[in-house]
Amino acid sequence: IRPVFRICHICGKEFGSQSLPIHEPKCLEKWQIENDKLPKHLRRPPPVQPQALPGGSLGTMAENAAAAQSYKLLPCEHCGRTFLPDRLAVHQRSCKPKATKLFPVQIPP
Ligand SMILES: [Zn+2]
Numbered sequence: 874i875r876p877v878f879r880i881c882h883i884c885g886k887e888f889g890s891q892s893l894p895i896h897e898p899k900c901l902e903k904w905q906i907e908n909d910k911l912p913k914h915l916r917r918p919p920p921v922q923p924q925a926l927p928g929g930s931l932g933t934m935a936e937n938a939a940a941a942q943s944y945k946l947l948p949c950e951h952c953g954r955t956f957l958p959d960r961l962a963v964h965q966r967s968c969k970p971k972a973t974k975l976f977p978v979q980i981p982p
């Protein structure tokens with residue numbers, strides 16, 4: 874039997890249909906902690922659970938598509954890679970514009 878994968882509407886990762894219900898409450902909890910750490914302009918309302926559709930694979934596919942759209946990736950202004958808003962904040966701490974490597978770093982007084 875091919876395992877059915879479901880996309881978590883909070884983090885966008887794939888989980889087996891059995892493990893997603895276990896993962897989701899923990900993921901939302903984690904999401905809220907991370908969201909609280911973000912600067913105000915990056916904070917988002919909690920992801921909304923996509924409406925469950927009755928039926929088989931079509932329902933799962935539609936749910937997965939809805940889940941994939943419920944989170945938005947943001948591009949890094951320095952390197953152009955896309956990240957979830959919380960990941961972007963973490964990434965930008967270490968990602969600097971390439972130009973800074975070509976010039977002496979100016980340390981503010
Ligand atoms: Zn998740």
Ligand SMILES: [Zn+2]
Nearest residue numbers: 949951952968
């Ligand atoms: Zn970057």
